[in-house]
Amino acid sequence: MKAAVITFPGSNCDRDLAVAFEGVGAQVTRVWHKDTALPAGTDIVGIPGGFSFGDYLRCGAIAARSPIARAITDFASGGGHVLGICNGFQVLVEMGLLPGALLRNANLKYICKPVTLRVETAGSGFTAGYAPGAQITVPIAHHDGNYTADPETLARLQGDGRVAFRYVDNPNGSAADIAGILSENRRVLGMMPHPERAFSAVHGGTDGRAMFEGLISAFAPA
């Protein structure tokens, strides 16, 4: 599996994400936001957490208009896998690759703590490593993770099984307890929690690891 991890000015989880991909045997290339193309043969793009462009204007808004964003849109329309974590999720909704928007947390606080998530579907490369209904503990660290979408979009996401993860105890006010959603073709995942920060025992938990292992299996030669 060849992974491309994007770095914007202000990204701060790019290395963590690269280390997680490498930890399951992926070949990782680091890509700068001013690059206009992804490395040849890229299987999956990782958009990391952080505060791209200082969260100016809106979280993820400026990153979503950077030169590499166009290449990512083309990659996704061609059926490529894209994983956006935290600020990466905000970038994906700003790019229009996922529906809805992420508002300021309902309690107005930056929340940094481990949370329990329920895996709502195993039907994607990202979640294939989990049993549906499994509860996992993964950290969150965000100020703007309050997912919102119009009622039709929410109904469609839920009806099509595109909610990948739900919060068991909703920390931020997200509609329908949504922590992560899939694109229509189930190859783009955006999520606020950080699986790459629950990867090795030194993180205090390894529940995020199965996401990367599931992806590796999805790309394993048949």
Place this chain on the structure above:
Amino acid sequence: MKLRVFVTLKPGVLDPQGEAVRHALGALGFEGVNGVRQGKMIELDLAETDADKAQQQADEMCQKLLANTVIESYRVEMA
């Protein structure tokens, strides 16, 4: 040509910051504040001298970047 862009949350989109401001106003003794909605104002200084064209440019800027039309609406006026 100078223009002002006002970006505000659409009706129905919860505004936690506006709510916090409303509570704070109440705590200061301002009674009868039924609602507060917070938005942003962006000043543009454009090289364009034709008012209609400047308005059009600003509109396109709002669509492409300045507003997230999923949750926000915008209004452009001459400064």
